[in-house]
Amino acid sequence: MKQLVFAALGLVISAAALAQQAAQQPPYATTRVEGTDKVYVFRAGNHQSMFVVTSAGVIATDPLGYGRPQMVNTYIEEIKKVTDKPIKYLVYSHHHNDHISGGKPFKDAGATIVAHQRTLERIKAQNDPQMVPPDETFTKQRTLKLGDTALELTFLGLNHSDSTLVMRLPKEKILFAVDFLPVGQVPGRGMIDFYPLEAEGSIRKVLAMDWDKLIPGHPGAGGRLGTKQDVQDQLDFLQYASDTVKVAAREGKCWEPAEKELKLPKYEKWPNYENNLPFVIRRYCGLWGRGT
Ligand SMILES: [Zn+2]
Numbered sequence: 001m002k003q004l005v006f007a008a009l010g011l012v013i014s015a016a017a018l019a020q021q022a023a024q025q026p027p028y029a030t031t032r033v034e035g036t037d038k039v040y041v042f043r044a045g046n047h048q049s050m051f052v053v054t055s056a057g058v059i060a061t062d063p064l065g066y067g068r069p070q071m072v073n074t075y076i077e078e079i080k081k082v083t084d085k086p087i088k089y090l091v092y093s094h095h096h097n098d099h100i101s102g103g104k105p106f107k108d109a110g111a112t113i114v115a116h117q118r119t120l121e122r123i124k125a126q127n128d129p130q131m132v133p134p135d136e137t138f139t140k141q142r143t144l145k146l147g148d149t150a151l152e153l154t155f156l157g158l159n160h161s162d163s164t165l166v167m168r169l170p171k172e173k174i175l176f177a178v179d180f181l182p183v184g185q186v187p188g189r190g191m192i193d194f195y196p197l198e199a200e201g202s203i204r205k206v207l208a209m210d211w212d213k214l215i216p217g218h219p220g221a222g223g224r225l226g227t228k229q230d231v232q233d234q235l236d237f238l239q240y241a242s243d244t245v246k247v248a249a250r251e252g253k254c255w256e257p258a259e260k261e262l263k264l265p266k267y268e269k270w271p272n273y274e275n276n277l278p279f280v281i282r283r284y285c286g287l288w289g290r291g292t
Pocket residue numbers: 094096099160161179190
C-alpha cells in the first residue's frame with residue numbers, strides 16, 4: 001500500500017516537472033532543418049545561428065557570445081555532437097555585438113572568420129576585446145565553397161545595419177538572414193538604427209532570390225522558420241507603418257502625439273505588437289517628421 005502511494009506521488013511529481021519544463025525554454029537547442037541532412041540551427045536564448053556540415057568541414061555563423069561567453073563553447077560542443085569534421089569557417093551576419101561577440105573559441109578551433117568589410121571597420125572602431133576581427137572581408141558578394149557545399153554571401157545594401165549579409169545555400173534553397181526579416185512579428189529595438197527606405201529595396205531583392213526556407217536570427221513566431229510569404233508580410237507591414245506615420249508627420253504629430261495615438265490594428269495579433277509599436281512609430285517619425 002505504502003509503495004503504491006509513493007508510486008502515485010512519483011507520477012504526480014513527474015507530470016508537474018514536465019509541465020514546468022514545457023513552460024521554461026531550455027537555454028540552448030540544436031535543431032536540424034527538416035528536409036536536409038547538413039543544415040542546423042543553434043539557438044542560444046532568443047538568438048540563433050545557422051551551421052552547415054559539409055563533406056570537408058563545418059561552416060558556422062554568428063557565435064552569439066554577448067553577455068554569455070561560455071555559450072560559445074557550448075555552440076562548438078553542439079557542433080561536435082553531430083560531426084567530427086573540423087570547423088573551417090565562421091561567418092558574421094553583421095557587426096552587432098549581440099550576434100558576433102565572443103568568437104575566440106572558433107578562432108582557436110582553426111576557423112577562418114569571414115565578414116563584410118564594414119564589419120571589420122566597425123569592430124576596429126569599437127575596440128572591444130570580445131569582438132574578434134574577421135580574417136577575410138568583401139564588399140558585395142562571395143561564395144564559400146567547401147567540399148560538396150556552396151554558401152553564397154551577399155550584401156544587399158543598407159537595411160538593419162550597413163554590414164548585413166544574407167547567406168544562401170543554393171542547392172538546399174535555405175536563406176539565413178539576421179535582424180531585418182522578423183518572422184511573423186512586429187520588429188522592435190532593431191528599428192532604432194534601421195534604414196527604412198533602403199531596407200525595402202533589400203527586402204525586394206530577398207524576395208527575388210531563389211529559396212524556400214528562411215532561418216531568422218531570432219526564433220520566428222512559435223519558433224518556426226520563415227517563408228517568402230513571411231518576407232512579403234514584413235514588407236507590407238513596414239510599408240503600412242511608413243504610410244500611416246507619413247500622414248501623421250505631415251500633420252505635425254511627430255514625435256509624442258504620433259507615438260501615443262497611432263495604432264496599426266491590422267497587426268495587433270502579431271507577437272510583440274504592444275511592446276514594439278513605439279519603436280516602429282519613432283523610427284518612421286524620424287524619417288517623415290524629421291527627414292532622416
Ligand atoms: Zn542587429
